[in-house]
Amino acid sequence: MAEAETKSIDNASIKMIEKAAADGANTAFDRAETMKPCPIGAEGTCCKNCGMGPCRVPLPKGKEETPKEKKERRGICGATAETIAARNFIRMIAGGAAAHSDHGRGVAKLFLAVAKGEAPGYEIKDEQKLLQLALDFGVTIGDRSNNEIAIDIGEKALAEFGKQEGEVLFLRRAPLKRQELWRREGIAPRGIDREIVEIMHRTHIGVDQDYRSLLRQGVRASIADGWGGSMIATELQDILFGTPAPVLGRINLGVLKRDEVNLIIHGHEPLLSEMIVVAAQEPQMIELAKSKGANGISIAGMCCTANEILMRHGVPLAGNFLQQELAIVTGAVDVMVVDIQCIMQSLTTVAECYHTKIITTSPKAHIPGAIHIEFDEHNAMESARAIVRTAIENFPNRGSNIDIPKEQTNLVAGFSHETINYLLGGIYRASYRPLNDNIINGRIRGVAGVVGCNNARVKHNENHVTMVKELIKNDVLVLQTGCSAIACAEAGLMTPEAAEYAGEGLASVCEAVGIPPVLHLGSCVDNSRILMAATAMVKDGGLGDDISELPVAGAAPEWMSEKAISIGQYFVGSGVFTVFGATWPTLGSPEVTEFLFKDLENICGGMWAFEPNPIKAAHLMIDHIDKKRKALGIDKARERILYDMAMRRELEAA
Amino acid sequence: MEYKIEKKKAPGRKDVEVLGATFEEGKPEGEELGKWRQKLESREEKLKYLQSGERYWYGKDWYGSEKRKNPA
Numbered sequence: 135m136a137e138a139e140t141k142s143i144d145n146a147s148i149k150m151i152e153k154a155a156a157d158g159a160n161t162a163f164d165r166a167e168t169m170k171p172c173p174i175g176a177e178g179t180c181c182k183n184c185g186m187g188p189c190r191v192p193l194p195k196g197k198e199e200t201p202k203e204k205k206e207r208r209g210i211c212g213a214t215a216e217t218i219a220a221r222n223f224i225r226m227i228a229g230g231a232a233a234h235s236d237h238g239r240g241v242a243k244l245f246l247a248v249a250k251g252e253a254p255g256y257e258i259k260d261e262q263k264l265l266q267l268a269l270d271f272g273v274t275i276g277d278r279s280n281n282e283i284a285i286d287i288g289e290k291a292l293a294e295f296g297k298q299e300g301e302v303l304f305l306r307r308a309p310l311k312r313q314e315l316w317r318r319e320g321i322a323p324r325g326i327d328r329e330i331v332e333i334m335h336r337t338h339i340g341v342d343q344d345y346r347s348l349l350r351q352g353v354r355a356s357i358a359d360g361w362g363g364s365m366i367a368t369e370l371q372d373i374l375f376g377t378p379a380p381v382l383g384r385i386n387l388g389v390l391k392r393d394e395v396n397l398i399i400h401g402h403e404p405l406l407s408e409m410i411v412v413a414a415q416e417p418q419m420i421e422l423a424k425s426k427g428a429n430g431i432s433i434a435g436m437c438c439t440a441n442e443i444l445m446r447h448g449v450p451l452a453g454n455f456l457q458q459e460l461a462i463v464t465g466a467v468d469v470m471v472v473d474i475q476c477i478m479q480s481l482t483t484v485a486e487c488y489h490t491k492i493i494t495t496s497p498k499a500h501i502p503g504a505i506h507i508e509f510d511e512h513n514a515m516e517s518a519r520a521i522v523r524t525a526i527e528n529f530p531n532r533g534s535n536i537d538i539p540k541e542q543t544n545l546v547a548g549f550s551h552e553t554i555n556y557l558l559g560g561i562y563r564a565s566y567r568p569l570n571d572n573i574i575n576g577r578i579r580g581v582a583g584v585v586g587c588n589n590a591r592v593k594h595n596e597n598h599v600t601m602v603k604e605l606i607k608n609d610v611l612v613l614q615t616g617c618s619a620i621a622c623a624e625a626g627l628m629t630p631e632a633a634e635y636a637g638e639g640l641a642s643v644c645e646a647v648g649i650p651p652v653l654h655l656g657s658c659v660d661n662s663r664i665l666m667a668a669t670a671m672v673k674d675g676g677l678g679d680d681i682s683e684l685p686v687a688g689a690a691p692e693w694m695s696e697k698a699i700s701i702g703q704y705f706v707g708s709g710v711f712t713v714f715g716a717t718w719p720t721l722g723s724p725e726v727t728e729f730l731f732k733d734l735e736n737i738c739g740g741m742w743a744f745e746p747n748p749i750k751a752a753h754l755m756i757d758h759i760d761k762k763r764k765a766l767g768i769d770k771a772r773e774r775i776l777y778d779m780a781m782r783r784e785l786e787a788a
Numbered sequence: 789m790e791y792k793i794e795k796k797k798a799p800g801r802k803d804v805e806v807l808g809a810t811f812e813e814g815k816p817e818g819e820e821l822g823k824w825r826q827k828l829e830s831r832e833e834k835l836k837y838l839q840s841g842e843r844y845w846y847g848k849d850w851y852g853s854e855k856r857k858n859p860a
Binding site: 260261262265266269270275307309310376377379552553555556559561562563564565566669670672673674679 | 823824825827828831834835837838840841842844845846854
């Protein structure tokens with residue numbers, strides 16, 4: 135097997151890894167080979183929270199730890215390995231929740247500016263979602279204009295971040311039993327920023343030094359992410375740009391075009407990219423491109439910004455996290471414009487080998503060597519035009535070493551919770567009933583959310599695709615977001631034809647409804663859509679009273695970012711059994727790991743697991759689904775009895 | 789619906805004109821097709837849909853897991 139084939143399962147990526155080596159471009163695949171992870175940091179037992187450290191407290195290698203050794207395994211301040219591992223773990227949650235939530239804050243600020251008429255070019259596109267949020271937030275509708283309603287919603291959404299008391303408003307969307315549990319356990323978040331700040335305080339030297347207490351705060355902050363910051367981002371983006379509906383798209387590096395200006399939009403926020411999509415279609419821009427020898431302008435997305443513009447505009451998707459450098463290696467990318475999150479600093483270094491210009495746009499995310507064209511919501515179209523113009527003017531600078539892989543696949547994206555509800559019942563009887571019924575009758579065994587990143591320590595896309603194929607083969611309907619969704623789409627699992635990989639029961643339902651067995655729900659903030667889908671399943675009835683009773687499971691088989699840990703924790707905090715692959719950051723403390731893997735089930739109804747083998751991980755999920763089916767009494771087919779009147783009277787009398 | 793006339797070969801005759809298929813292919817066309825939310829036009833319709841379609845959160849007269857006679 136050629137060396138590149140050990141690094142990815144995707145042919146387009148393999149070709150570009152080989153080309154990068156030939157062109158002398160250093161990529162994450164090379165760096166992962168030359169730099170091994172720190173074994174102490176990987177297990178969460180290195181504390182660098184004060185100037186007396188870093189203190190390393192690893193487990194002894196190759197033998198059981200004696201009580202004496204355990205007692206001595208402390209940092210200089212006396213913090214035990216448990217405290218250190220828990221601190222590190224919840225600081226990851228804080229980082230992830232902060233990233234998602236600051237994204238949400240950015241959307242809320244733009245939303246308010248649009249409502250006030252201060253952001254030309256943007257408008258409220260989905261009035262229905264606006265009304266929905268008005269009902270959620272207790273905003274008066276009456277005969278008020280959309281903008282008047284939106285101002286109130288925007289102010290309430292922004293207030294969620296700095297709120298000091300009470301509860302995050304979207305918690306009310308959760309099943310009633312779940313809300314009660316959060317309140318009873320003291321893990322209902324008060325405000326989004328507050329819970330993140332409190333993690334930073336508690337993990338400062340000499341504050342919270344009970345790992346159980348630290349981990350509970352981690353759950354609380356993660357819920358503030360999933361049911362707070364992320365949900366605000368998703369909902370307000372839907373109002374501004376439209377709630378996603380199924381759209382046919384194309385995916386992989388083959389979407390780049392040799393004869394057109396290629397502009398890649400990479401990152402996570404759709405705020406500026408929505409404008410770039412519009413600017414690239416303007417006649418004067420197309421004329422300018424033709425004057426430079428191009429046949430047109432081709433926009434493609436990368437990572438979660440790509441998921442956003444794919445779902446709403448059908449813009450082709452070039453790839454996921456580990457393909458960002460490889461896109462430049464094609465030699466055909468004239469501009470890569472980036473916003474926030476998961477953007478490799480090495481993009482500028484790779485770009486030096488080619489003609490590609492990297493453009494940063496967020497005041498929060500600068501990269502040395504990149505051009506900075508700042509996104510200003512008050513003048514977004516001008517920023518978008520400047521970016522498109524830069525791409526066009528760079529087209530004639532392409533070198534001769536262009537090689538665009540042919541690989542591209544079709545996918546159907548855009549399965550928001552609202553659209554699933556609509557697809558299952560139509561306008562007049564929208565419902566999750568058909569899904570619940572098919573779970574109860576066993577055609578669908580359960581539902582899995584498979585999400586998360588790529589990780590250069592794992593063969594690119596392999597875990598995602600292997601796990602998802604195993605799940606659908608076993609009649610588990612899969613919901614996906616983020617880079618995991620991109621991986622499976624590249625493997626052709628997101629078209630209705632992919633039902634051929636599914637078990638008989640799941641395939642029959644997919645064929646009847648006309649959906650793929652693997653549904654694309656959006657970007658990583660859109661994991662909030664999975665929470666809504668799970669809640670709708672509970673509320674529709676027949677599958678228990680809480681998310682923790684549903685035959686569902688979650689996974690991130692190639693995770694790497696702090697955001698993934700926050701997502702996983704809010705899945706667990708919402709009652710979902712969640713399996714992570716690749717690596718696990720608390721293995722240096724058996725107590726902390728035990729708490730996350732077992733004890734949390736008694737608190738939240740959900741718990742973590744770690745299994746790097748994707749097939750074994752899929753079977754952990756299936757076993758959990760079967761456990762829940764048994765608890766619900768739907769593990770065996772029951773004889774159907776037609777009740778006559780006498781039997782009904784008897785039932786009512788009982 | 790536009791009627792299409794198709795030419796077909798008939799036994800013992802030359803080409804004959806017959807009425808073609810009149811079904812809609814069901815393939816989305818144009819940017820807006822497939823975007824189901826546009827089917828709801830007025831604010832009243834949208835609010836009504838929220839009460840019915842999204843009844844899990846906004847409806848008052850149905851019986852799901854949380855609104856049954858004997859709550860868990």
